[in-house]
Amino acid sequence: MIVPLRDAVSELVGDGDVVALEGFTHLIPSAAGHELVRQGRRDLTLIRMTPDVVYDQLIGMGCARRLVFSWGGNPGVGSLHRLRDAVENDWPQALELEEHSHAGMAAAYAAGAANLPFGVLRGYRGGDLPSRTRVGVVVCPFTGEALAAVPAHRPDVGIIHAQQADRRGNVQLWGIAGVQKETVLASRRSIVTVEEIVDELEPRPNGVVLPSWTISAVSVAPGGAHPSYAAGYYDRDNEFYVAWDPISRDRDTFAAWMKRHVLDTADVAEYRASLAAEATAA
Amino acid sequence: MSANGDRPYTADEMMAVEAARRLDDTTVCFVGIGLPSLAANLARRTHAPGCTLVYESGTIGAKPVRLPLSIGDGELAETADAVVSVPEMFAYWLQGGRIDVGFLGAAQIDRHGNLNSTVIGDYDHPAVRLPGGGGAPEIALGVDDVFVMLRQSPRTFVERLDFTTSLGDNVRVVVTDLGILEPRPTPDSGVELTLVAVHPGSSVEEARAATGWDLRVADEIRETVPPTDEELAALRALETKGRSS
Numbered sequence: 399m400i401v402p403l404r405d406a407v408s409e410l411v412g413d414g415d416v417v418a419l420e421g422f423t424h425l426i427p428s429a430a431g432h433e434l435v436r437q438g439r440r441d442l443t444l445i446r447m448t449p450d451v452v453y454d455q456l457i458g459m460g461c462a463r464r465l466v467f468s469w470g471g472n473p474g475v476g477s478l479h480r481l482r483d484a485v486e487n488d489w490p491q492a493l494e495l496e497e498h499s500h501a502g503m504a505a506a507y508a509a510g511a512a513n514l515p516f517g518v519l520r521g522y523r524g525g526d527l528p529s530r531t532r533v534g535v536v537v538c539p540f541t542g543e544a545l546a547a548v549p550a551h552r553p554d555v556g557i558i559h560a561q562q563a564d565r566r567g568n569v570q571l572w573g574i575a576g577v578q579k580e581t582v583l584a585s586r587r588s589i590v591t592v593e594e595i596v597d598e599l600e601p602r603p604n605g606v607v608l609p610s611w612t613i614s615a616v617s618v619a620p621g622g623a624h625p626s627y628a629a630g631y632y633d634r635d636n637e638f639y640v641a642w643d644p645i646s647r648d649r650d651t652f653a654a655w656m657k658r659h660v661l662d663t664a665d666v667a668e669y670r671a672s673l674a675a676e677a678t679a680a
Numbered sequence: 681m682s683a684n685g686d687r688p689y690t691a692d693e694m695m696a697v698e699a700a701r702r703l704d705d706t707t708v709c710f711v712g713i714g715l716p717s718l719a720a721n722l723a724r725r726t727h728a729p730g731c732t733l734v735y736e737s738g739t740i741g742a743k744p745v746r747l748p749l750s751i752g753d754g755e756l757a758e759t760a761d762a763v764v765s766v767p768e769m770f771a772y773w774l775q776g777g778r779i780d781v782g783f784l785g786a787a788q789i790d791r792h793g794n795l796n797s798t799v800i801g802d803y804d805h806p807a808v809r810l811p812g813g814g815g816a817p818e819i820a821l822g823v824d825d826v827f828v829m830l831r832q833s834p835r836t837f838v839e840r841l842d843f844t845t846s847l848g849d850n851v852r853v854v855v856t857d858l859g860i861l862e863p864r865p866t867p868d869s870g871v872e873l874t875l876v877a878v879h880p881g882s883s884v885e886e887a888r889a890a891t892g893w894d895l896r897v898a899d900e901i902r903e904t905v906p907p908t909d910e911e912l913a914a915l916r917a918l919e920t921k922g923r924s925s
Binding site: 422423424447448467468469470471473474477478481482485486497499500501504505507508519520521522523524525526527530573574575576577579580604606627629633634636639 | 713714736737738739749750751752753754756757763765766767769770771774775794798803805806807808809810811812813814815816817818821822843844845846847
């Protein structure tokens with residue numbers, strides 16, 4: 399149940415899998431994303447409402463064949479340059495897009511968690527998106543209203559980061575909870591990385607508890623949400639998001655950065671140490 | 681922040697002030713990062729302390745002291761009246777009809793207030809892949825009033841969008857760095873964004889030159905009121921705290 403992240407990823411994520419690493423600005427499972435890069439996963443279909451830096455890294459390292467998303471940018475900074483390079487120039491390989499709105503993605507996760515084939519919402523009306531994505535129409539049997547239907551997300555693997563697990567592998571996260579509960583419950587297998595293991599989970603304001611039997615593996619990864627944050631543990635590394643822009647803009651700079659800080663490090667502790675060493679040298 | 685002639689405030693500050701003045705004490709508004717967040721927080725700190733700020737990360741009634749850099753900054757959750765999940769935010773609160781005003785930006789706008797935040801060029805082979813619609817498609821149709829904040833240029837105010845991300849049906853005002861556009865009836869029974877005001881120091885000619893279609897101009901053009909000392913002080917307090925974070 400509580401296993402090293404390396405083992406969780408190698409046992410639970412295969413090439414070609416549909417994988418959702420979720421986190422809505424908070425608790426982004428970056429350490430698990432880095433482990434996918436280290437293990438050289440290929441041909442993944444990546445699902446995420448808001449692909450940001452860790453998805454830019456996965457895409458730039460050639461792990462992804464397809465991206466299902468609703469907003470792909472560097473929040474507060476601008477573009478994701480590796481995502482753009484993949485879409486605009488097929489580098490390092492072509493990336494298929496399945497694009498939705500946030501409301502559609504949220505409904506698709508909720509439907510997956512509820513074991514329904516599709517999510518229903520009043521959305522996707524007009525505009526060019528409906529002709530470019532997987533969306534259908536269902537008619538309300540009671541009122542006749544036409545509503546949008548989006549296919550449920552049913553990832554092979556759902557991956558999230560949380561603040562705490564207890565020794566039996568029950569998990570609690572709190573603060574901005576995003577779509578993480580739905581991601582775990584919609585997925586066939588799931589990995590939760592946590593800041594720490596505690597003896598007892600104390601109830602927290604807005605706490606979301608996932609019992610151990612809904613999760614395939616829990617792995618300890620302190621700092622594993624960097625550059626996002628973990629409420630109660632550390633703040634968002636705003637400077638990193640700004641610094642990512644020039645790093646990711648150039649293919650060689652990006653590759654060198656990934657080699658130094660991800661491929662040549664063994665785990666999240668070495669990744670953090672590697673970033674700290676670079677900051678000290680600068 | 682750009683220079684703004686000899687005036688003691690920037691174009692961004694003028695835009696934030698004009699947007700803030702349109703919010704009142706009972707408005708519930710859906711806020712994005714950047715100028716909308718600045719405008720909504722300015723309103724809360726001046727004439728509309730009761731204005732409710734909703735960020736799509738799930739924070740309802742957020743009261744940040746510093747301007748957030750992301751829609752999910754910790755301070756938004758810590759100061760919120762309620763924090764809800766993302767599915768709940770879009771289903772119960774936005775689709776549920778609880779939000780009065782939504783702010784949107786974009787890379788392109790047309791004369792009907794339709795917006796493009798998806799691609800420049802062809803969708804399958806774009807010249808520029810933009811971040812995408814995010815919450816915009818449902819915000820555009822799910823709130824009563826859409827406020828657009830956008831710098832005006834012929835590249836942005838276009839005759840024809842490369843991609844229609846969200847519809848302009850509920851756009852009530854477009855605040856630009858040059859003035860204010862609002863939807864007004866046209867002689868052929870249509871509705872079209874029309875220049876109704878210019879900011880101090882800007883002209884109708886400048887606004888027309890910065891628009892990629894033949895911009896309609898209201899018969900009587902107002903000049904907007906420059907930021908007051910109180911508004912500027914509140915703005916700068918927010919901006920300073922944002923930068924030093």
